[in-house]
Amino acid sequence: MVLHTGRHFLQIPGPTNVPDRVLRAIDHPTIDHRGPEFADLGRAVLAGMQRVFRTEGPVVIYPASGTGAWEAALVNTLSPGDKVLMFETGHFASLWRKLAERLGLDPVFVPGDWRRGVDPAAIEARLRADAGQEIKAVCVVHNETSTGVTSRVPEVRKAIDAAGHPALLLVDTISSLGSIDYRHDAWGVDVTVAGSQKGLMLPPGLSFNAISAKALEASKTARLPRSYWAWDEMLGPNATGFFPYTPATNLLFGLREALTMLLEEEGLEAVFARHARHAEATRRAVRAWGLELLCQEPREYSAALTAVVMPEGQDADAFRKTVLERFDMSLGAGLSKLAGRVFRIGHLGAFNDLTLMGTLAGVEMGLVAAGVPHRAGGVQAALDHLAAEPQADSPKL
Ligand code: PLP
Secondary structure, three states, X not given: OOOOOOOOEEEOOOOOOOOHHHHHHHOOOOOOOOOHHHHHHHHHHHHHHHHHHOOOOOEEEEOOOHHHHHHHHHHHHXXXXXXXXXXXXXXXXXXXXXXXHHOOOEEEEEOOOOOOOOOHHHHHHHHHHOOOOOEEEXXXXXXXXXXXXXXXXXXXXXXXXXXXXXXXXXXXXXXXXXXXXXXXXXOOOOEEEEEOOOOOOOOOOOEEEEEOHHHHHHHHHOOOOOOOOOHHHXXXXXXXXXOOOOOOHHHHHHHHHHHHHHHHHHOHHHHHHHHHHHHHHHHHHHHHOOOEEOOOOHHHEOOOEEEEEOOOOOOHHHHHHHHHHHHOEEEEEOOHHHOOOEEEEEOOOOOOHHHHHHHHHHHHHHHHHOOOOOOOOHHHHHXXXXXXOOOOOOOOO
């Protein structure tokens, strides 16, 4: 047993490392959630989240994991038996489908190989074929955390429009919001689902819906039962900064701090550029090791995480166990279909050049320690990229 000194490296693709100043912000006496001080906090985080989603429309914040916000998106907009178009991009898309089935919806699940994103042309074709307009929503996972593949949401929007179909567009940004460019209004998304524990640099426990005018209208006639998740219950009190039930007050203190970091200090464009640069350095390392990227479509490479395929005959979980035991670093596991076949490197959230290099050094040391066949030089390839493409000055500073 190796004694672990120093700090644990949490390099799974969420929950991500929480900055100390966000932890300090959470470490605050809990206040009266019906008092005047709370209203300022509530208004600040709701307005800040509109800026992160890039929407003028309402945002709701649930004291729940991302799964709650998935459920909220469906129950507020749909009715029992409604057809929803979903895509097998990976583990999380499959879980969202299962949730939809359990709610009594009728998902049309387009099969996929877990190595690429949704195909906009297939969406257009499916919607054109739906002459009776039975499909009520198209559900897309923007960044599939199980595979490191980012679907092209603006092209999905174009495909729906090209088919002239009225279906709602629901998008899961749980592992992309605050890491990868995303625009709720400009991309014509009806409900965006997000969570606190990834790009927003908070602990797990908050989740979000951003809501278009069309989605709000749909919620007036949607018949799936809902109470805890009901938007109308939320939006009334939210108008003055309050919540219909006890909010996760201390996480909201943390959210206010994280929003200051993302919006006021670094700026979203710089945040996205930082993630893209670290992702490219990671892919260069993987290629230099002679290992394979799971994502097969370069325009869909994720800036938030990279999933790496293990060489034939090597067990990804045994490798991850070695890295954890020897170097005190957690890497993401291969999920369901991919169990044992891939490991995932999270490079999102509170992250900088040295965190990246520590992470990649841990992977390279782990490959050696676990006897995984590879070439040396991945760390060097990443260093070379960082040196060749230095981080631009933040426009906010
Ligand atoms: N969707 C995506 C893309 C995710 O990455 C996750 C969790 O990692 C979820 C949904 C589920 O969120 P939660 O585990 O917070 O309920």
